[in-house]
Amino acid sequence: MHVLITGAAGMIGRKLTERLVRDGGLNGKPIDKLTLIDVAAPAAPVARGIRVTTAAADIAEPAETAKHVATRPDVIFHLASVVSGEAELDFNKGYRTNLLGMMGLLEAIRRVGDGYHPKVVFTSSIAVFGAPFPPSIPDDFHLTPLTSYGAQKAMCELLLADYARKGFLDGIGIRLPTICVRPGRPNKAASGFFSSIIREPLNGEEAELPVSESVRHTHASPRSAVGFLIHAAGLTREQVGPRICLTMPGTSCTVGEQIEALRRLAGEKVAARIRRKPDPLIQRMVDGWPQRLDASRARALGFKAEESFEEIIRAHIEDELGGRFAA
């Protein structure tokens, strides 16, 4: 089994790589080859028995993508993406990476021909949906993104579905809720504060909250996100059916409830490290985002996420902080 990961140097990409190396296999088959690409070459993991190739490749350059697709990976995790805040600020870059990148990847697959028919697992986003919303958003809610990032992800979903329908590949698009708590430093995602307000205080640092505490949103941990990807790769075409893009499950809570969970788990002193600093641009973007998602199709297909925000904080403390935090 040969697995290719695009965007492998990103947070989810690194965690997926770790998990695949640890498991040593995917879909019940041993992994003998792992190709990791990103705009800068990802670090090669120590992986006994797996031939690892790491390479710098700009996903928006069709020839660079095609070179790696030509090695005929069985499963492709397409994670490479410019995040929401950056795609909104840099219109060109967002379309180049997110839309042209997907087009290049899919065309590269189609052009291999000769019976090549990989499984493509694409990370979409709940940003494909835009307000006004019903109380809980079903999988078949119409696509009316209110950001360029959401528009790009929605177009990628349509592309993936059409290439799958035409029989060029076996595809599944998983709409990730906001991944929280993201480890490491803040990125340019407009959703970054959802993680910062937990991560920084646990690390003894102050964090800025740019939106109101009444903001409701849906979250899943990085651990769950990797679980979604692995699970998606193992579903058959028959299980998924013709509508291949699915909203993933998550925990819906308000920012106030996030802070309350942090206070309960880590204490008042930690929670007090959150400073209110309203940012109208972020508030406006977030106001257009989904609050609750009906992921019943995904749940029925066996996708699993945390049941509470406390569980999400605990996953972060376990996976990233070795069980300790700055009280």
Next chain:
Amino acid sequence: MHVLITGAAGMIGRKLTERLVRDGGLNGKPIDKLTLIDVAAPAAPVARGIRVTTAAADIAEPAETAKHVATRPDVIFHLASVVSGEAELDFNKGYRTNLLGMMGLLEAIRRVGDGYHPKVVFTSSIAVFGAPFPPSIPDDFHLTPLTSYGAQKAMCELLLADYARKGFLDGIGIRLPTICVRPGRPNKAASGFFSSIIREPLNGEEAELPVSESVRHTHASPRSAVGFLIHAAGLTREQVGPRICLTMPGTSCTVGEQIEALRRLAGEKVAARIRRKPDPLIQRMVDGWPQRLDASRARALGFKAEESFEEIIRAHIEDELGGRFAA
């Protein structure tokens, strides 16, 4: 007022040109310049007082499109498109013309800069919707196209909405129902038979019916289609609101009802010129198409279509046959 029409040599493009030349203006302003482009140069109309430019331009070549956009037309009717049957058979050509063509046009507009902010009227299609359907399809039904053509049109809608949201242009996408009765020779649209079974018999010729008489579909005349385009160009941003892609009204009827209307209007002998010749590919495509559309938003905005299929046949006899047919 300077008007640019892409796909101006196509059926709708020619009729729109005729109408604009006849009206001499658009949105209450006189037209002084008309630029008509298509893959082969369109015929120049006789148009007193209007400076007409006709040119061959491949919409999928960004430089060719950009040249015409650089002349800063106030209103752009983007009609250039590969039809559904052709987009399904020629995957490359469909994506090139329908998706890359739109991307090139929108980028050309954005790159003019300097306050340039045209009105873009884009002809989308009800093929953005795919079965299974509710009894009547609302504007906010989710986009699950079942053809490459439908996928391309849905992506174009998302692009147009994002460029409009970002303030690069003022856009409106009108989802045309099947245009019937198309004059002239059959094209490669899978929906072509809806017109052939009326047009050929009225012309004394036999026509082939590739699907069952129980197939229900929604139609509007070419005259109505031109009316939609003109009306769309005149709506303000405030009137349309943030959801700029709208399903146009039409007449919903079965193929059997179409034939019955022909029989009532033109007689048994004319209706008897329809030969049944089932085509499983066309039947399968048509089975995935909408049957009834709830175009209440468009109707509320003043878009008008025929109320019965007999009215559609009468429009054809008046506009194309000079009021006469082969009894």
